[in-house]
Amino acid sequence: MQFYGMFHECLWIAILGTLFAGLFLGFFGSPLWLWSAFILLALAGFKAPVLLIALAVLVLLVFNIPVLRQLLVSKIVLSIIQKLKIMPQISETERIALEAGTTWMDGELFSGTPNYRRMMNQKYEKLRYDEQAFIDNQVNKLCAMIDDWTVFQTNDLPKEVWDFLKKEKFFGMIVPKEYGGLGFSALGNSAVVQKVGSHSIPLSIYVMVPNSLGPAELLAHYGTKAQKDYYLPRLADGREIPCFALTEPTAGSDAGAITSSGVLFKDTDGTVKVRLNWEKRYITMAAISTLVGLAVKLRDPDNILGKGEDLGITCILVPSNTPGVKLGERHNPMGVPFFNCPTHGKDVVVSIDQIIGGASGVGKGWQMLMESLSAGRAISLPAQGTGGIKRCLRTASAYANIRRQFGIEIGKFEGIREPLTRLTGFAYLAEAVRTYTCGAVDSGLKPAVVSAIAKYHTSELCRMAANDAMDILGGAGISRGPRNNIANGYIAAPIAITVEGANILTRTMIIFGQGAIRCHPFAYAEVKAVNANNLPDFDRAFWGHIGFVVKNTCRAKLLYLTRGRLAAVGVGNRKTKRYFQKISWASATFSIMSDVAMGAYGGNLKMREQMTGRYADVLSWMYISSAILKRFVSEGCKKEHEPFMHWSMQYSFAQIQKGFDGIFDNLDKPGLSILGKIWGFFFRLNGFGQMPDDRLGNSLCDIISTNMTAREQLTEGMFVPEDPESALGRYEHALKLIIMAENIYGTIRKAMRKGVIPKARIGASIEAALKQKVITQNEADVLAKAEAARLDAIQVDSFDVGDFQTGLLENHSA
8 A cells, every 4th residue: 555655656746747847848948859859758758558659759750850740730730720711811001011110129028038138238329419419409499489378379389489490400300411401310309309298299299290200201211312302401491391191081090991092194295193182181280281291092094104003002292382282271189289180182283203212112102101100109109208297297296395285295195195106107117118119219120019009108108197297286287377387288198199090099909919910920920821822831830839839838837836037037136137037927928828819819819909908008018117127227227216117117017917817807718718717816816016005106206205306317308497487487496495495494393393383374483483583584584485486386377257258368367
């Protein structure tokens, strides 16, 4: 009996040992020949029958010899997949979108084994001297010229501002220097938009749109020499005001469904021309443009070019004074005063030379747009969103230290501290995403998925920041007028959410819907091989995919059991290494769960948008957490920044956990649903993370409220006016005076506690303290100035009733 028990105990040890050996083989992605040897040794070790071992040898030989594997296995698998139509059908526009741009850190995170050395070796870009000088001089001067309240009342920029924008080449930041532009880097472009966007949304839109997707961007990359020589200098100095018309009434997010048309024909003199008809909407700057960029479907019914009739989407430049072009109308986007307009064209005739790229650019418009859009999303809107978050933080943190209720500053109330913590963390986090993503563009990449992540999350975080700032300011936030620094940004928040791909679409279709195919190391190759009926390519991709699944299944299991500690990340110190390891754990889990989704839903996955949105959240926050670590390490692991880094990382991991919880809870395929519930239960027991605790959050509030150096660093890059009569300037002026008087306030509070002077409102307490010689006359004067500034800062605007009713909101506030 004892022998029998020992036998079973040894057997279980052998089984478990074999199991763990297999897990470790998979963990390190061992090749097939090593797996084959392991299987045969295991069979021999368990004294399997000779016939079974011989059969295993035969099967393993088939799988290890590519020719045999293709003929005996892969051909059958390919046939089954084709008959069952498991793989999604990729349209031509989808193919171009998938192949446009490049993968980068998104591909690393999809792999299950992200290479952090590669990530950390990417240069952490700094502004060039000429870029910093431009920001310190021209950009600061531009912002000082603008009163945002006045812009909202007049619905336009002052003429001197338009002239300054042209003179200083704000419309030519991305135009190369050899064509008269500023030739700024992606980071330089982003920094300008961030500073302007932190001050005035309409102004930032006029700065960023000509430097994003539009004629200058398209010409710089795809234009002919003649087109570049003529148009780029004129775009750089403002002689030409551009717009780009893509969106239509029936083609919004589905830009491939455009109906605007161009037809090639030969004129009476034999020259080839294009007859254009279009109806576009939501086109920024259209009403004031002199050069309209158009995306149309081009046809050649007479086969003039010898390429058939349907030539595909093509980008064309149309001078706005061309007969048949209709401009002059504008939409009203949330009352935000920037030119967002419809434009129409009827039988507009231009030369074929107006096609961007000339005749060789025919039919390449969609590819041009997809590649340019991926770069534009990475720069403009993340910059504007980051600037908006910093504005909210700077304003709300000042107000929280100025405004008093119940005798103390409201920033000491925990109810205020909760949103103030988020603002502080979001500012650190968003700046990390902005700089890291711009670095990818400046290194020559066009990261389509990453740029979508940056656009989506910075705009969403900015919307959350606007809500938090509103909550902190209360009545001062909702009362619009010259004193209000956040209401206009709050109103404008949905605009960034909507443009350059609505955020719902971006999250559910682009980040993961396209990312699953684009970033997966084998999925797109499989789809192409199946659709092309290419057996050798399918064999390589399919069995590579099987090995990939095995590797990440083993990695996910072992990393789960060790909470990521087995991940050899090769970077990081004691403050950051665990975070890198946990991202690796999340990456392996995400990778295998992505394969579960693709296998379970097949070609229908892109229509399961609630599910793809949750996957997008996990991928996004893995990228964001990587950007946070990149920032912290690249800036020298500053001790004073540790609380910001820890809060941001913990917040990110809580979002990753939330995304996985949603995935596990909503797997609804037969059998998979039960497994999902079981997986979800265990992942909640041993989760990736939870929201930062109150102690860490309170430390962020203490820093932003008392450490002015940290406050400057967190909001670096935004515009802070010097004028103490401006909206933010009042808060800054009052806060400086209050900080200067802090020791004197402390002396009075101490005297109150000791009973030297009675507890009273601040005005009476100053008089009592002076009378009892607790403070000097000079100190009383300092306090009086601080209190006067405090009282002035908390005032809100009021208007004459008659002027208000007629819309003439001339300020009559005290």
